[in-house]
Amino acid sequence: MAPSNTAAHTRLELCRRFVATVQHSTNLGIEVLETGEDSVRCRMPWRAELVGNPETGAIHGGAVFAFLDQVGGLANACAIYPDYEITPTIDFRLDHLRPAESGRAVIGDGVCYRLSSQVAFVRVTAFAEGLEEEPVATGLATYMRMKIPRGSDREAPRE
Amino acid sequence: MNELARRVTQCRSGEAAYQDLVDHVPYARFLGIQVEAHGEEMTFVLPKNADNLGNPTLPALHGGAVAGFLEQSAIIYLLLKMGEPRVPKTIDFTVDYLRAGYFRDTFAECRVTRLGRRVANLAIDAWQVRRSEPIAIARSHFLLSEEAEDQLS
Known part of the structure; x- marks a missing residue:
């Protein structure tokens, strides 16, 4: 099936479909709240x-x-949109600034601040919901761009 | 003595299995982490489980699940190695992903690079087939003591 036939109409839709195909992310309860041209905001509910x-x-x-x-990974998908690629993580460093408060969801912001031909560079920040001024963690990551060859049976994730 | 300290003491004295300590942490149970002790050496195991998949088509493990496994392994390792049994706080955690983690059991071993009074530096390796071909390597700093925390805040 050609990706063009199944392409998501918006970045938000693409990101939500993407998360739905990732079992571990679904288990974490990750929700996509907003998307931008190269950025995304998600939510992970507090769970015991x-x-x-x-x-x-x-x-x-x-x-x-x-x-x-x-x-x-979702910030990359936004930056690469309307194309779709898989972007495995090369490296990821996270600084834990303070504990994530018990009972509060965690909000995560990601920005793909540079998309080169091979590598995506990303900044992430997390804060407890309602406490945006006091981030719990900040991180930097790089991801490898893996272009999906035309005519391949791989395609943008669908629900 | 709190519940955690009691469990750590029991593990160290051999009255309880290391697994009891792992099972005390909800997130460790969420991932399904197992620990194998060989004398004082420890190998951590993330058993093959569809709940930890990231890429459904390969299929490959979620990099975040692997990172969580490595971080939890490091914390348990430190709890059993350091003097005062108190949950170490992660200051930073860095993972290099070297190979895809396939849908099979994953193993991890921790090394303390430096155990200071306030901060510990650990290196953690994860592999699936052989140690010489790690799928991911991590290094991390942990805050160990209350006084250290007071000085940082």
């Missing part, structure tokens, strides 16, 4: 099973990492 420190109820740093890795 994502807790890292049972004494404080704070979400595990690893869960925040997995969330933001997905946010970065």
Whole structure:
């Protein structure tokens, strides 16, 4: 099936379809809130099973990492839109500035600030919902662009 | 003594299996992390599980799930190695993804590069087929003590 026949009509739609195909991201409960030309904002609800420190109820740093890795991939999808490519992570560094407060969802912003022919460069920030001025984590990542050859049976993800 | 400290003490003395400590952390259960102890050496295992997939067509593991596995492994490792049993706080975590993680069991081993009074530096390797072909390598800094936290805030 040609990608053009199944292409998402908007970046938001593309990102939502993308997340729906990624089992682990679905399990994390990731929702896509907004998209821009090269950016995305997502939400990961607080859930007891994502807790890292049972004494404080704070979400595990690893869960925040997995969330933001997905946010970065979606920022790439926005920058590459209307084309669609898969972008495996080359490296990802996350700084944990403060704990993610128990009971609050985490909001993640991603920006693909440079898209070269081979590599996508991304910045990510996360904060507890309602506390945008106090980020819980900031990160930098690079992703490899893997162009999907024409005529391939791979296509933009569908639900 | 709190619940965590009690479990760590029991693990160290051999009264409890290391797995008891892993199972105390909700996120570790979410990923399905197992720990194998060989004397004082530890290998962490992320068993093959469709819940941790990222790319459905390959299929390949979600890079974030691998990172979460490595971070949790490092925290458990530190809890069992350091003096005062207190959850170390991740300062930063960096992962280099070297190969695709395929749909199979993944293993991890941790090395303490430096264990300071306030900060620990760890290197964590993940592999699937052989140690010499890691799928991802991570390094990380952890904050260990209360005083350190006071000084940073």
